[in-house]
Structure formats: C-alpha cells, structure tokens
Amino acid sequence: MKILITGGLGFIGSNLARHLIGLGHDVLVADNLIRRGSERNLADFEPHFLYCDFRNEEDVALLPGADLIINCHAEMVTTGQKGYQHPELPIRNNGFSTLNVLNWARRHGARVMHVSTNRVYNLEPLERYEQLDRETRIELKDFEGIRRGLFSTDGGEKGIYGISKLVADALVQEYFWAFGVPAVINRIGSITGPGQFGCAEQGWASHFVMSYWKREPITFIGYGGKQVRDLLHVRDLCRLFAAQIENSDFRCEVNDVGGGKTRAISLLEAKAILDRAFGYEVPVLHKPAKKADPPVTFMDNREVTAAYGWTPETTLEAMFTEMVDLAAPLATISS
Numbered sequence: 001m002k003i004l005i006t007g008g009l010g011f012i013g014s015n016l017a018r019h020l021i022g023l024g025h026d027v028l029v030a031d032n033l034i035r036r037g038s039e040r041n042l043a044d045f046e047p048h049f050l051y052c053d054f055r056n057e058e059d060v061a062l063l064p065g066a067d068l069i070i071n072c073h074a075e076m077v078t079t080g081q082k083g084y085q086h087p088e089l090p091i092r093n094n095g096f097s098t099l100n101v102l103n104w105a106r107r108h109g110a111r112v113m114h115v116s117t118n119r120v121y122n123l124e125p126l127e128r129y130e131q132l133d134r135e136t137r138i139e140l141k142d143f144e145g146i147r148r149g150l151f152s153t154d155g156g157e158k159g160i161y162g163i164s165k166l167v168a169d170a171l172v173q174e175y176f177w178a179f180g181v182p183a184v185i186n187r188i189g190s191i192t193g194p195g196q197f198g199c200a201e202q203g204w205a206s207h208f209v210m211s212y213w214k215r216e217p218i219t220f221i222g223y224g225g226k227q228v229r230d231l232l233h234v235r236d237l238c239r240l241f242a243a244q245i246e247n248s249d250f251r252c253e254v255n256d257v258g259g260g261k262t263r264a265i266s267l268l269e270a271k272a273i274l275d276r277a278f279g280y281e282v283p284v285l286h287k288p289a290k291k292a293d294p295p296v297t298f299m300d301n302r303e304v305t306a307a308y309g310w311t312p313e314t315t316l317e318a319m320f321t322e323m324v325d326l327a328a329p330l331a332t333i334s335s
C-alpha cells in the first residue's frame with residue numbers, strides 16, 4: 001500500500017515509517033524539520049522524503065497521491081505557559097494544517113489515520129476519584145483509565161496543545177461524516193522509544209534518561225514527583241497501527257491507546273529505577289503544577305484490545321533499559 005506519513009521524520013512518524021516499510025508498504029515521509037532532532041532521520045529516508053510544511057496549502061498541493069495518509073505531525077507545545085502565550089501557533093500548526101491534510105485526502109481518495117491525544121479529553125472527572133497518597137505515588141481509587149464515554153471532549157481546561165489537537169480530531173470526524181473521507185482516530189497517551197527528543201514538559205521519560213547521562217537536574221512539575229503516567233513503547237503503537245491498516249473499516253472509529261494501568265509509573269519511581277541503573281543520582285528541580293495537568297493519567301486500552309486483539313508487549317523495565325542504552329549518543333545534542 002502507498003502510505004504518506006506527515007511529520008514522518010519525528011519520533012512516532014519515523015518509527016512508524018520504518019515499521020511499515022519493513023512490512024512491505026511503499027512509504028513516503030513528509031516533514032518541515034521544525035522539530036529538533038528530526039534532521040537526524042533524514043539520511044535514513046532520503047529517497048522517501050518530501051519537504052512539506054502542512055500549514056502551507058501550496059506545499060500540500062505538490063504532494064503525490066497515496067492510498068493512506070497518517071496525520072502524525074504536530075508542534076508539541078504542552079500545557080505550560082508557552083501554549084497560553086501563543087495559542088495561535090499550535091492551533092494553526094496542529095489544527096488548521098489538518099484541514100490541508102484532509103483536503104489532500106479528499107482530492108486523492110486517500111484514507112486517513114489520525115494520531116490524536118488523550119489531551120483532547122476534559123480530565124475534570126478525575127477529581128471525582130478518591131486520591132490515595134502512597135509513599136511513591138498518588139493513586140485514584142477504582143480508576144481503570146481514560147476512555148471515551150467515561151471522559152468527554154466537552155468542557156474543562158485542556159491546555160492549548162489539547163485544544164489544537166481537538167480541532168484536528170473534530171475536523172477528521174467532520175470530513176468523514178460530511179464527505180465520506182475514510183478515517184480512524186487514535187487518542188494516544190505518552191509514547192516512548194528510540195528517537196524521542198524529550199523535554200520536561202513532553203517526553204518526560206527520555207528527558208530524564210538524557211539528564212542522567214549529562215548529570216543534569218531532572219524536573220518534577222508538581223506533586224513532588226508522585227504523579228503517575230503510563231508509557232507505551234512506540235513499537236507496540238506501530239504494531240497496532242499496522243493491524244488497523246489491515247483490519248479497520250475506517251468508519252471513523254475513535255480508539256483510546258496507551259500503556260494502561262500495568263505500564264503506569266510515578267516520576268519518583270522512575271527516578272529510583274534510573275538511580276539504580278546509573279549508580280548515581282541527579283538533583284531534582286521542583287516546579288509548580290501546570291494548568292490542566294492532573295496527578296494521575298493512564299489510558300484504558302480495553303476497547304482497542306477487544307477490536308484488534310492487540311495489547312502492549314514491552315514492559316516498563318524493558319523501556320527504561322532501552323532508553324538508558326539509546327540515550328548516550330543523544331546526550332550530545334544540546335537542549
């Protein structure tokens with residue numbers, strides 16, 4: 001199948017491109033190299049790479065047709081100040097640029113796989129769960145994870161990144177219902193694995209590992225490091241996307257995808273793993289909690305597991321071991 005991946009030099013896009021090429025698909029990656037580190041993937045994809053800034057209609061119009069487009073580019077502004085100070089940047093980059101992707105898909109009769117995020121949900125219902133303050137983590141009593149139905153995209157503060165992704169998510173759905181553009185949407189949680197260039201506000205696990213290599217401080221943003229997040233290895237995500245390419249009817253299904261409860265870990269617990277792995281500690285900087293950043297989030301994969309027989313395979317331990325091994329050369333990239 002001919003597949004075009006937007007943001008194909010980024011962390012998820014490049015891993016996905018390699019995975020799909022390995023399965024025999026004819027893959028093109030399109031990117032504007034805005035993300036630090038994305039240029040490191042250029043050599044691998046040179047004959048399959050097309051420069052394209054998806055904000056520009058003129059760039060998108062020049063792209064060749066394909067059977068499927070995977071909408072994977074984004075400006076990874078999270079819920080911090082930057083998002084609120086310049087909301088127009090991610091709204092334009094992540095939201096409106098998806099309009100260009102959809103018009104391209106409509107013109108070429110292509111299917112759309114949209115990479116969305118759990119940040120599109122109003123996470124206020126999390127406040128209804130009883131919080132249990134354990135020694136190394138905060139727990140929410142009886143919480144089984146974030147999923148559509150239990151959580152809504154209506155209301156609540158999501159941060160500008162979440163809003164920008166919600167614009168894209170809604171546009172993909174609208175183009176399916178209005179114009180029949182076949183689509184599948186995956187709302188994903190935190191992903192980790194090779195080629196991630198993390199920072200404190202996004203890609204926290206890889207940021208931690210790189211900080212250990214550089215013996216630099218790590219940052220806990222609120223909750224004294226007891227906040228809990230799930231991690232999904234990008235390889236597991238690629239396996240799911242490949243299964244969907246084969247088996248989804250692209251009737252605009254919306255999936256919740258992440259590491260889930262069994263791959264949820266607090267920042268303090270992650271630090272303990274890294275203290276052991278490196279044999280030394282690094283200082284911790286504490287910043288105040290961000291807006292729209294709850295103490296516990298992890299995804300509920302049960303629906304997507306039932307639909308595709310897919311479950312994550314890579315354990316947290318394996319993820320951290322791999323991150324430690326892979327981060328050494330990356331630690332030379334200045335942050």
Ligand SMILES: NC(=O)c1ccc[n+]([C@@H]2O[C@H](COP(=O)([O-])OP(=O)(O)OC[C@H]3O[C@@H](n4cnc5c(N)ncnc54)[C@H](O)[C@@H]3O)[C@@H](O)[C@H]2O)c1
Nearest residue numbers: 007009010011012032033034035038053054073074190191
């Ligand atoms: N990494 C995660 O944990 C995570 C979690 C939830 C959702 N997502 C979503 O997954 C997708 C991929 O994330 P990632 O972690 O690979 O990010 P990334 O920053 O590593 O990759 C994004 C790529 O998109 C490119 N890009 C950005 N704007 C562009 C534009 N206007 N035109 C062309 N290229 C552009 C960048 O240069 C980069 O190569 C994004 O849509 C993101 O919102 C990621």
